[in-house]
Amino acid sequence: MFSLTNKVALVTGGASGIGLAITELFAQQGAYVHILELNIDQAQQVANQLTDKGLQAEAHALDVANQENVMQVVTEITQKHPIDILVNNAGIAHIGKAHTTQASDFDRIINVNVKGMYNCLFAVIPHFLSKGGGVILNTASIAASVGIPDRFAYSTSKGAVIAMTLSVAKDYLHDNIRCNCLSPARVHTPFVDGFIAKNYPGKEQEMFEKLSKTQPIGRMAKPSEIAALALYLCSDEAGFITGCDYLIDGGFVKLNN
Incomplete structure (x- = not known):
């Protein structure tokens, strides 16, 4: 079960934290993983470590906030082989309340966490449509569902992630494109x-x-625990699941009282 053999996966922010755990697990399960990272040196190091183990991985320099860059990288990959899975994981954090968040910080969070995700969807979905389907997994957060102190801009961006997930799931319901998201706690x-x-x-x-x-x-949570849920949602075994936000939060949302 949960084999990704002969699948090609794109993982943004795939060289650190949750993204790294997803990259490693997907490669172990047989996927050819393209690691899309702002820090190309870090991405290349991860790719080298995986290929040294006989797994399939490739590193790409990518600024998700730059649509031209995203289009270029996705085009290069699709010329090599079809894409089956997009994991929209890249994101940044910010600490501040509404009245202490500067416009420049708000724009920076939106450009990466919201526009960056849109850019990847914009680039990959036409490919999925032409090949007859695909799987999208977005990384949201419990901050989208509950009030987290001093996380105004971050929470705003993650709320948008859930909205985008539902919109994409609905719009491509009959195109064999599934779209879900994860909402981890800490x-x-x-x-x-x-x-x-x-x-x-x-x-x-x-x-x-x-x-x-x-x-x-x-x-x-351990990053590997988030990756395990990501694996399930991107596998064929989850073929009946789309348009869902999965809490993986140690009981934070439902049991914190």
Whole structure:
């Protein structure tokens, strides 16, 4: 079950955090994974590590906010082989309330988290239509569904991700294109460690435990756990699932009272 043999997957932000876990798992399950990353050196390192294990991976420099760049990279890939799976995972965070979020920061979040996702959909969906179908998985967040303090712009962008997911699922329902999204709570990634070190120097362990316990289950998610759900939703076994937002949150949304 959950084999991706002979499938070609694009993973934006696929060289770190959740994206890296998805890249590694999809490659292990037989997919040819194209790692689309702003940091090409990091992406190439991941691709080399996977190919050294006999797996199939390729790195591409990509700024999701630049539509011309996205179109160019997708065209290069489709000239090589068809695409079966698009994982829209690239995203950035921001801390601030509505009155403390500067216009430049708001624009930056929207350009990456919303327009960047649109750019990838715009580039890949015509290919899916011409080949007779495909699978899209977008990374949203629990911040789209519940109030998270000091996450105004980020929450706004992730709310848009869920709306785009539903819209795409509806519009291409009869074109054999499935579209779903994931909404993780806190996931233990290098980004989290860096955030804690930057904002709480000397209190790293204390803050890590505090943030971990905001999930009712008592810990943060592992990137591999998010990747496992991504694998299922992108596999043929999930062929009856489209237009859904999947909470993977340790009980945060439903049990946090």
